[in-house]
Amino acid sequence: MFKKAVTGFLVFLLILQAGCGNNEQKSVNSAQSSVNTQNGDVISAGSGIAGQDGAVIVNKGNYYNVILDFSKGLSHKEVGKEYAERMKIVLPEIETLVDSFISDITANNKRYQYMLLRARDIRPQIPQNCKDEIEGMASVFSGTENVRGDNKISVDELYFYNLIPDAIRQTQCLVISVFGLRSVTHKTMIARVLDWFGGISNQIAKIQAITTIKYSDKIIYSIGYMGFMGIITGFNNNGVFAAILDSPTGKLYSSQGKRSYPIDLRFALETESDLNVVADYMKDPSKEYTFNHLIFLSDTDESKVLENNFSGKGKNMRRVLRSSDSLLNKGITWGINDSVATVNSFLLEGNHDNHTNDKSNTKRWENIKTQLLSKGNEVTLNELKEVASFHKGGRLGPITGGDLYNNTTQQIVIFEPYTFNLEVFFRPKNTTSVSLPAVPLFEKIPVLGK
Numbered sequence: 001m002f003k004k005a006v007t008g009f010l011v012f013l014l015i016l017q018a019g020c021g022n023n024e025q026k027s028v029n030s031a032q033s034s035v036n037t038q039n040g041d042v043i044s045a046g047s048g049i050a051g052q053d054g055a056v057i058v059n060k061g062n063y064y065n066v067i068l069d070f071s072k073g074l075s076h077k078e079v080g081k082e083y084a085e086r087m088k089i090v091l092p093e094i095e096t097l098v099d100s101f102i103s104d105i106t107a108n109n110k111r112y113q114y115m116l117l118r119a120r121d122i123r124p125q126i127p128q129n130c131k132d133e134i135e136g137m138a139s140v141f142s143g144t145e146n147v148r149g150d151n152k153i154s155v156d157e158l159y160f161y162n163l164i165p166d167a168i169r170q171t172q173c174l175v176i177s178v179f180g181l182r183s184v185t186h187k188t189m190i191a192r193v194l195d196w197f198g199g200i201s202n203q204i205a206k207i208q209a210i211t212t213i214k215y216s217d218k219i220i221y222s223i224g225y226m227g228f229m230g231i232i233t234g235f236n237n238n239g240v241f242a243a244i245l246d247s248p249t250g251k252l253y254s255s256q257g258k259r260s261y262p263i264d265l266r267f268a269l270e271t272e273s274d275l276n277v278v279a280d281y282m283k284d285p286s287k288e289y290t291f292n293h294l295i296f297l298s299d300t301d302e303s304k305v306l307e308n309n310f311s312g313k314g315k316n317m318r319r320v321l322r323s324s325d326s327l328l329n330k331g332i333t334w335g336i337n338d339s340v341a342t343v344n345s346f347l348l349e350g351n352h353d354n355h356t357n358d359k360s361n362t363k364r365w366e367n368i369k370t371q372l373l374s375k376g377n378e379v380t381l382n383e384l385k386e387v388a389s390f391h392k393g394g395r396l397g398p399i400t401g402g403d404l405y406n407n408t409t410q411q412i413v414i415f416e417p418y419t420f421n422l423e424v425f426f427r428p429k430n431t432t433s434v435s436l437p438a439v440p441l442f443e444k445i446p447v448l449g450k
Contacts, residue, residue: 055083057090057226062426062443064090064226066211076129080136087226088140094207095141096151098161098227101203103149105168112148118167119160121255122290130263133229134158162229165244166260166290172196172344172360172399172408173245175296176368176387177303178379180338187418188298189381191388192233192243195399195408198427205410205427212448213270219448220269223413223424230262231269238273239417241298246344249292249312249352258290261308265295275299276321279306283319292352294342297321300418303340309351316350329353334369339379341368363402371404381414381421388412389425389440396436405440412440420447 054074058065068079087094106112123131135155143154153161160167172195179188198204204225213220219237222228235241242265261282268281275297281287282295283306295306305322324340327349334341343364345355355361371390375383389412391403399406412425425440 053082054079055086057083057086059090060210060443062429063208063210063424066209066226067214067448068211069214071214071216076132077136080133081140082136083133084137084140084227087137091207091226094226095143095153097199097203097206098153099143099149099151099157100201101199102157102161104199104203105164105197106148109148113146115160115167116146116156118253118255118290119156119163122163122166122258122260123159125257125259126263127267130229130266134162137227158227161227162263163260165230165232165246165262165293166258167255169246169248169291173243174341174343174364174368174388174404175243175245175305176339176341176372176384177296177298178339178372178384179298179302182336182338182377182379184378184380185416185418187300187416188241188303189379189384190241190296190298190303190413190415190417191384192296192411192413192415193388193404193409194233194243194411194413195406196410197408198410202427202429202431205431206429208411208426210424210445213266214448215270218270220266221422221447222266223411223422229266230260231265232262233411233413234266234269235415235417236269236273239300239420240269240273240275240278241296241303241415241417242269242278243296243413245294245296245342247292247294247307247309247346247354248344249309249346249354251292251311253290255290258288261289261291261293261295275302275304279304279321282306283308285310285319292346294344294346296340296342298415298417305340305342307346307348307351309346312352312354314346314350314352317352318348318350320348322348329355331356332365336369336372339372341365341372343368360400360402364399364404367402367404381416385412385414385423385442388414391438394438396438407436409436409440412442414442422447 056067106115138155138158141153143152146154146156175192177190207226209226211222222234224232233243268278272278293308308319328347332347343361345361346352371387389405391405396407397403410427414423422445423442425442
């Protein structure tokens with residue numbers, strides 16, 4: 001009954017529909033042009049003596065550049081505490097924004113309590129380092145009780161915020177990649193569209209962040225939101241890229257003993273340097289998750305989609321990688337060599353078919369194919385941007401209409417693992433679904449180093 005109530009609420013709101021070198025490439029002149037925001041940076045926190053900070057936050061205008069440095073001997077709890085202290089300096093209303101976002105997606109006090117209970121079930125399975133970071137942050141925030149809409153963040157609320165993809169369906173996304181002969185560089189190019197409900201007052205657009213997590217022997221880059229410690233979209237200094245997507249099968253929800261897949265994905269990127277090994281880690285049958293999902297994975301030479309399907313109907317349900325030439329379920333076609341794409345559905349032959357009867361998935365899938373094929377046999381980065389930015393024209397429509405760039409789009413991430421070229425369209429902070437720019441403007445993001 002609760003699941004039906006939540007679904008009704010989500011439909012009502014039309015929102016939760018369903019988790020290197022400093023070298024920069026020359027900007028490409030196009031409708032989707034890039035801007036560079038390095039000039040005029042506002043350093044709001046973390047501008048102390050170099051080498052002394054575990055957490056640094058720089059206000060870049062449309063996003064916050066965050067560096068969390070574990071290479072200097074600070075514990076994960078110490079870095080988490082310092083991170084929250086600096087968040088409150090750079091953005092004094094951070095607690096209000098996150099708390100009101102939680103209030104919006106839970107809708108009422110009963111659902112709010114259910115969501116906190118779900119997060120509490122998952123919490124014991126979170127790796128200790130990540131729990132220490134979350135609890136370090138929570139020690140700085142002002143919430144001491146769980147009160148929905150009090151403009152404070154409690155420790156339970158911060159855990160729920162970090163477990164949103166595991167506790168309540170939030171994503172409706174897509175990813176497109178070309179590589180090999182279909183890529184003008186013959187190397188991998190990726191376009192990832194993130195469609196999330198951003199809060200009634202556009203709250204999460206105001207806390208967008210590029211987070212760099214530094215270790216002595218590894219660097220992780222996360223494109224997401226301040227205070228969110230898992231991976232929504234990210235990559236490591238080995239050039240392995242990953243992005244999460246929801247893929248529901250209708251299985252009855254259970255959080256008992258389950259793990260967090262965005263947090264596990266962060267661990268995989270931190271410890272592994274090979275696309276297939278990251279996939280092996282995430283599809284390990286001993287790792288049980290609350291929701292079926294997809295993980296789009298890329299390296300310098302190819303892209304694949306992990307269909308992490310562990311429940312539902314199907315002749316041969318499995319947790320396995322889908323490639324450019326994989327056999328698909330009856331009636332579903334791709335047929336574009338050296339390219340892979342995904343919407344919010346399983347496609348592999350024998351896997352649960354949550355694609356065919358979902359108009360949002362089928363319309364977007366066909367538009368991806370049409371737009372990609374229209375670019376010819378060899379695709380440039382600029383053309384890939386145009387594919388990801390496709391909509392029917394005029395005011396952006398709902399995702400159910402088939403627009404790839406639509407009125408719920410929060411971010412479009414462009415990434416080239418070979419060069420570490422990163423460009424991002426961030427949903428503007430002061431906008432509504434009817435005032436989004438018709439053409440997304442991408443910002444070039446400097447990447448620290450391999």
